[in-house]
Amino acid sequence: MTIHQPQRTWRTLLTTALLLLSTAALADPAKxxxxxxxxxxxxxxxxxxxxxxxxxxxxxxxxxxxxxxxxxxxxxxxxxxxxxxxxxxxxxxxxxxxxxxxxxxxxxxxxxxxxxxxxxxxxSHTYLLVPADSTATSIEDLKGKKIAVFKGTKMQLAANKILEQRGLSERDFKTINMDVATAQAALATKDIDGAWLTQGGFQLIDRGIAKIIYSTKGQPLSQTSxxxxxxxxxxxxxxxxxxxxxxxxxxxxxxxxxxxxxxxxxxxxxxxxxxxxxxxxxxxxxxxxxxxxxxxxxxxxxxxxxxxxxxxxxxxxxxxxxxxxxxxxxxxxxxxxxxLKLENFWLELDAKGNPKVKRGG
Missing domain, CATH: 3.40.190.10 (Periplasmic binding protein-like II)
Known part of the structure; x- marks a missing residue:
């Protein structure tokens, strides 16, 4: 009896496992x-x-x-x-x-x-905005100045890539973590010297509050988000x-x-x-x-x-x-x-961002 006990235990466990799997397979979908x-x-x-x-x-x-x-x-x-x-x-x-x-x-x-x-x-694009009356015309002009970026977001990664290409980093500025709404308000009150923003920054330009001194538009796709x-x-x-x-x-x-x-x-x-x-x-x-x-x-x-x-x-x-x-x-x-029969609708890009030519096409 002792010799065959482990075999029965194994069969019992296997049966239980199969029942659980079967139950999971028949489970109702999420509500x-x-x-x-x-x-x-x-x-x-x-x-x-x-x-x-x-x-x-x-x-x-x-x-x-x-x-x-x-x-x-x-x-x-x-x-x-x-x-x-x-x-x-x-x-x-x-x-x-x-x-x-x-x-x-x-x-x-x-x-x-x-x-x-x-x-x-x-x-998507990233823009560096400064107050409308700022004398800054380039990223380098803001070295040592207060620049806002929403840390942990795609804007921070894009900004760091842009800075690196110029031999710069966040440490070359007084980088401040601000969400988008706070950064826009701080630009309006001139409490900061610049801010990395996305499309929402255009409304500040339309109101005469800010201007763009750097844009990823026209730059390599590697600078997009x-x-x-x-x-x-x-x-x-x-x-x-x-x-x-x-x-x-x-x-x-x-x-x-x-x-x-x-x-x-x-x-x-x-x-x-x-x-x-x-x-x-x-x-x-x-x-x-x-x-x-x-x-x-x-x-x-x-x-x-x-x-x-x-x-x-x-x-x-x-x-x-x-x-x-x-x-x-x-x-x-x-x-x-x-x-949806959309196989040829969108253009696929290769690893470098160039249109991918399909065989036979």
């Missing part, structure tokens, strides 16, 4: 989808422009998609931007996150169990069908945004976040919305994130490493593109 966005609209309004996810939220497309299943969609917009999103992910308060490149990298390198499933808001949609590994594991449906809605929205006929409508829609229509127009001036709205996780996107990780490590923003092959998951967007 709530929680999405976090790295930022808020002006005055804390729960809306943010830019990218397909912004339009999906404004138009209530996910709510429409999942209502027949009784699945609630819950949106959270974080004033603390990327760092606050990472905290929410760490505390399992959200399942998906729309966030910029640097905080995405910081979170993953710090151990957050996530997967990037969609490019959302790519090739990227954003993405990610999902927690746990939610993806338990609800792959819901992930696919959500991504398909986003890809369909990205297609609508990309059409020239919808350009002004889209920018007007995004202005609901408080950034004026005129500012959105200036951000996208001379740029194809189709290019900027591509959801593809192409070679450029992947190479950019790999390079961004190395840069962030060099700037001592990140310590850990990332297995990109396991982290970036293109199967959902690829499937959505196929189902």
């Amino acid at each position: 709530i989808i929680r999405i976090g966005a790295a930022g808020t609209g002006t005055g804390g309004r729960p809306v943010q422009g830019g990218g397909s996810i912004g339009s999906v939220n404004i138009q209530g497309l996910l709510e429409e998609e999942f209502k027949k299943d009784g699945i609630k969609v819950e949106w959270s917009f974080f004033k603390g931007a990327g760092p606050a999103v990472n905290e929410a992910l760490a505390n399992k308060l959200i399942d998906f996150a729309w966030v910029g490149d640097l905080p995405t990298l910081i979170g993953k390198a710090s151990g957050l169990k996530t997967k990037i499933i969609l490019a959302n808001g790519v090739l 990227q954003a993405n949609l990610l999902v927690t590994e746990e939610f993806e594991r338990d609800n792959p069908q819901l992930v696919q449906r959500l991504v398909k809605v986003a890809v369909k929205s990205a297609h609508e945004i990309s059409l020239d006929a919808n350009r002004d409508k889209t920018l007007q829609e995004w202005s609901k976040d408080g950034v004026p229509f005129s500012s959105w127009k200036k951000e996208y001036d001379g740029t194809s919305l189709k290019q900027r709205s591509s959801p593809l996780l192409d070679e450029f996107f992947i190479a950019f994130y790999k390079d961004a990780l190395q840069s962030a490590q060099k700037y001592r923003m990140i310590r850990g490493n990332i297995n990109f092959d396991q982290w970036i998951e293109p199967k959902y967007v690829n499937q959505a593109v196929k189902e």
Whole structure:
């Protein structure tokens, strides 16, 4: 009897394990989808422009998609931007996150169990603004001066890349951590000498409060910033069908945004976040919305994130490493593109940012 007891115990454990796996496979899908966005609209309004996810939220497309299943969609917009999103992910308060490149990298390198499933808001620009009456005309003119940057966000990474190319770093300035709204206010009152901002800074220029002395427009694509949609590994594991449906809605929205006929409508829609229509127009001036709205996780996107990780490590923003092959998951967007028959709609870029020539095309 003693000899056969271990065998019976093993069989019992195996049977139990199979039952648990079977139960998990038959488990009901999630009844709530929680999405976090790295930022808020002006005055804390729960809306943010830019990218397909912004339009999906404004138009209530996910709510429409999942209502027949009784699945609630819950949106959270974080004033603390990327760092606050990472905290929410760490505390399992959200399942998906729309966030910029640097905080995405910081979170993953710090151990957050996530997967990037969609490019959302790519090739965005960063601007260095100074008060309108400032005598500064270049970055070098601000050495030793008070410069604001929202630390832990994609703006900080872009700014550090720009400074490095000029043999400079944050240490050459009195760098102050400020969120976007605070930095804009500080520029208006001249409490700071400059600020790194995105499209929201254009309204300060229109009001005669500030001027741009550096822009990433016209510069190599390596100076731009990227954003993405990610999902927690746990939610993806338990609800792959819901992930696919959500991504398909986003890809369909990205297609609508990309059409020239919808350009002004889209920018007007995004202005609901408080950034004026005129500012959105200036951000996208001379740029194809189709290019900027591509959801593809192409070679450029992947190479950019790999390079961004190395840069962030060099700037001592990140310590850990990332297995990109396991982290970036293109199967959902690829499937959505196929189902929507959009295989040749968006232009894929190679690792250097050049148009990728397909075989036979």
